[in-house]
Amino acid sequence: MITMDDIVRDYHPSLREQTEKITFPLNDEIRKLADDMLEFIKNSQDPEISVEYDLRPGVGVAAPQLNIPIQMFAVHIPAEEGEEPISKIMINPRIVRHSVKQTALPDGEGCLSIDEVYEGLVPRHKRINVEYFDVDGKKHEDRFTGYPSIVVQHEMDHLNGILFYDHINEDNPFEVTNNLELLED
Ligand code: SB8
Ligand code: NI
Secondary structure, eight states, rough: OOOGGSSOOTTOGGSSSSBBBSSSOOOOOHHHHHHHHHHHHHHTOOOOHHHTTTOOOOOOOEGGTTOOOOOOEEEEOOTTTTSSSSEEEEEEEEEEEOOOOEOOOOOOBBBTOSSSSSOSSOOOEEEEEEEEOOOTOOOOEEEEHHHHHHHHHHHHHHHOOOOOOGOOOOOOTOOOTHHHHHHHO
């Protein structure tokens, strides 16, 4: 099973590298990695398993965080009121449409690969349409809004060597610009 020891930390070059597109059908290694990544992120949210294995809770994990430079990530987002939970592997994802309006978590973001706290807003598109492939090579286009949209953009950034704090405005970390709407819970 994947544990925190497998997660590379800040300044590791893998977090800044470009990733390779995955070809189908998946080989056994990548298929197992997909299962393990989803299991890890579910385990990290389990009150008992996370304590037993000392896992930091996370809503997603991307292959480069495991030192594997390929375009795949797992997300496991518990259901919000009136919404379905989102639990999936996304391969070779591409944003095909996004809102002009931006959103951000009021307290900023964190990352399993970043041990330090970086304070400040991380502006994200409020709504995105993402084209991606599942583990069976089937193509999907899903729409994400609000919190799930933020998580998917955080994971997609990992596939491009971008970290959340790259988006923080150094001069005014909590500046709320005109088209930015903070996400409320
Ligand atoms: C946001 C956050 C963590 C993410 C992705 C997006 C947060 O820091 C957060 C803050 C408040 C409430 C909920 C979430 O992923 C963390 C795991 N990770 O590093 C994946 O790449
Ligand atoms: Ni991260």
